[in-house]
Amino acid sequence: MEKLIVSPSPHMRSGMTTQKIMLNVIIALCPAVIASGIIFGLRAIFLILVCVATSLVWETLFNIITKKPNTISDLSAVVTGILLAFNLPPSLPFWMAAIGTFVAIVIVKCLFGGLGQNFANPAIVGRIVLMLSFTGAMTNWTLPQAFQITDAVTSVTPLVNQKEDYLDLFLGMTGGCLGETCALALIIGGIYLIIRRIISPITPLFFLLTVEVFSVVAGADPLYQILSGGVLLGAIFMATDYVTTPITFWGKVIFGIGCGIITCVIRFYASMAEGVSFSILIMNILTPYIDMITKAKPVGAVYAKKKEE
Amino acid sequence: MSLNCIKIPHKKNTENCKTKRYTIPKTVSIPMCQHMGAPCEPLVSVGDEVKVGQKIGDSEAFMSTPVHSSVSGKVIEIENILFANGRECKSVKIECDRKQTVSENVKPPVITDKVSFIKAVRESGCCGLGGAGFPTHIKLNFDENKTPVDNLVINAAECEPYITSDYREMMEDPEDVINGIKTIQKMLKIEKVYLCIEGNKPKAIDLLSNMTSKDNSIKVVKLSSLYPQGAEKVIAYNATGRTVREGELPLNQGIIVINVSTVAFLNRYFKTGMPLTWRRITIDGDAVKSPCNVKVPIGVSIAELLKFAQCDESKVKKVLTGGLMMGMCVYDLNTPVIKTNNAVLALKKDKKSPQTNCIRCGRCINACPAGLMPTELEKAYAQKDADRLKSLRVNLCMNCGSCSYVCPAKRNLAETNQLAKLFVSEKG
Numbered sequence: 057m058e059k060l061i062v063s064p065s066p067h068m069r070s071g072m073t074t075q076k077i078m079l080n081v082i083i084a085l086c087p088a089v090i091a092s093g094i095i096f097g098l099r100a101i102f103l104i105l106v107c108v109a110t111s112l113v114w115e116t117l118f119n120i121i122t123k124k125p126n127t128i129s130d131l132s133a134v135v136t137g138i139l140l141a142f143n144l145p146p147s148l149p150f151w152m153a154a155i156g157t158f159v160a161i162v163i164v165k166c167l168f169g170g171l172g173q174n175f176a177n178p179a180i181v182g183r184i185v186l187m188l189s190f191t192g193a194m195t196n197w198t199l200p201q202a203f204q205i206t207d208a209v210t211s212v213t214p215l216v217n218q219k220e221d222y223l224d225l226f227l228g229m230t231g232g233c234l235g236e237t238c239a240l241a242l243i244i245g246g247i248y249l250i251i252r253r254i255i256s257p258i259t260p261l262f263f264l265l266t267v268e269v270f271s272v273v274a275g276a277d278p279l280y281q282i283l284s285g286g287v288l289l290g291a292i293f294m295a296t297d298y299v300t301t302p303i304t305f306w307g308k309v310i311f312g313i314g315c316g317i318i319t320c321v322i323r324f325y326a327s328m329a330e331g332v333s334f335s336i337l338i339m340n341i342l343t344p345y346i347d348m349i350t351k352a353k354p355v356g357a358v359y360a361k362k363k364e365e
Numbered sequence: 366m367s368l369n370c371i372k373i374p375h376k377k378n379t380e381n382c383k384t385k386r387y388t389i390p391k392t393v394s395i396p397m398c399q400h401m402g403a404p405c406e407p408l409v410s411v412g413d414e415v416k417v418g419q420k421i422g423d424s425e426a427f428m429s430t431p432v433h434s435s436v437s438g439k440v441i442e443i444e445n446i447l448f449a450n451g452r453e454c455k456s457v458k459i460e461c462d463r464k465q466t467v468s469e470n471v472k473p474p475v476i477t478d479k480v481s482f483i484k485a486v487r488e489s490g491c492c493g494l495g496g497a498g499f500p501t502h503i504k505l506n507f508d509e510n511k512t513p514v515d516n517l518v519i520n521a522a523e524c525e526p527y528i529t530s531d532y533r534e535m536m537e538d539p540e541d542v543i544n545g546i547k548t549i550q551k552m553l554k555i556e557k558v559y560l561c562i563e564g565n566k567p568k569a570i571d572l573l574s575n576m577t578s579k580d581n582s583i584k585v586v587k588l589s590s591l592y593p594q595g596a597e598k599v600i601a602y603n604a605t606g607r608t609v610r611e612g613e614l615p616l617n618q619g620i621i622v623i624n625v626s627t628v629a630f631l632n633r634y635f636k637t638g639m640p641l642t643w644r645r646i647t648i649d650g651d652a653v654k655s656p657c658n659v660k661v662p663i664g665v666s667i668a669e670l671l672k673f674a675q676c677d678e679s680k681v682k683k684v685l686t687g688g689l690m691m692g693m694c695v696y697d698l699n700t701p702v703i704k705t706n707n708a709v710l711a712l713k714k715d716k717k718s719p720q721t722n723c724i725r726c727g728r729c730i731n732a733c734p735a736g737l738m739p740t741e742l743e744k745a746y747a748q749k750d751a752d753r754l755k756s757l758r759v760n761l762c763m764n765c766g767s768c769s770y771v772c773p774a775k776r777n778l779a780e781t782n783q784l785a786k787l788f789v790s791e792k793g
Contacts, residue, residue, distance in 0.1 A: 066766030172722035
């Protein structure tokens, strides 16, 4: 017999791994990937593939240059790639998308220490950087393929023209970023993640609820506000990112409400049409503070009320 | 509100195996520290003849309990034994004559009041048989004026995978369990008894409920089959609804928590006067061909036990005393079985999944029965921040291992908590 292994307890681990979690998120994103292909055509699929491929390349290159073990097998770069692609207009040039993934993977994630160490959602920062750098290309909304007869016709996002009916919005038959338009596909993905217990429904629920309430108070169409723009994509897939959102129950509640309020404030009162990415980014930055004030209370903990007696 | 718990596999392969008797081996080695507290000094020397039940080790320290011989035979060596947790002590090695002559000192104790009761419990060599090994006579010897006790919680949760020794105790010796409870209840004047059994043992729940149906003071509580229901603070809370506060014992809340096998042993001792010389052990694990429960004399080597259960030693990678979640590794198969070992598990493989960075998924926080934040503790320990570790209450960690179990990044959270506790206590 060989030597016996001696290690600290526990001697049993659950089957859940980081890789499996990411794989589940990828599965949950699939309906929206398919929907984008149907709505915007093959180019949308290519754009997603370019984003995923470049994400993996950037992470591999970074790890080679910094002499670190390659971490792409955790699949988080794939998730980031898909999510960034979902935030891009289908007509965006591929090289711009590659810059976006560079910002997301290298600057936001790897330079801060890799998965788990980034303070902001990589895909969101990638999108914001592209938005500010290439505003023209990033707001060049193509109409869905179904409506196209000859060449791609440019249109405006429904948040700007506010004319589509609810069913078109729900099915995603409207202009916009390639992954955000089809509410149905996003909701299917979200339900899958909740059933598999990958994400907690708390953040999305409070996010959407806050948008509803704020819209009613501000006199906007509440259903329209949720179905158009990136609210569903943000609430289900970005505001539930483990790394950059609060870890406790009440933290998630605060995060969801905060995102909802900031989104609506930007949409209704600022010069930009869409506020989801900025709202999530701002709440990402506040996350450590939210975690601090919503710290779990240990069972039976005794807190000293006064020092001197 | 309920405390956090997790689902783990049960693997109770041996639940229907009637306990086997173990034949007396050639030699046994009986360690002088089988309990929590000060080790005993050997009362015998090389060449002495010893009999079954004879006291062979004792200590004058407050926190200790005597050690008795489990066999009759001749002392051939006083050796030193090092356990995997770093504890070292003397051990009396006895060559067995296989006659099992019983010592003349073994006779039922005379119990008239609490003082004689506590004295008898001490002389029995009893300590917590669930695994912690807290000397039972200290646990039961509370001061009624300072800390009155009104609740006795009998811990029969047995929440660890594989282990069924407590279950077999209840199924095979239910009278000992019930009578043991009644004696303790009478001697210590305790109003209410909660006999807590996990829901995955319906037969035991039925059997003991029927046996106690006439006694309103004993209530059989069905616990949900989750881990770690058998942890002292968790079971105390689930039975009585009282929270054991930081730095205190269940005693401070008027609760005594005692393991079911400990209670059954005490009753046997009160009947016969035979001290703690054998115990029921589950032998299981994926390297064991015929898993079983065995009544094992204290001091038998683990190698012999594994042979008894037809374990293929060439395939064994890891051997544990105790369960998969909290058990301790054995580095040498010659290590003897001690009072606190409720199971010996032999495992074929030690699967190590690759570790990733913490992804802050929060699973550890939702799993911690003490309501701690293991991921934050890990960060605080990495920064060697004693103040933060203290404010996050690392001292409340009961080392149940739930955080490590659920972690998808496979971080060694429970291990880090132990290191952090040590670090905080060294810092003062």
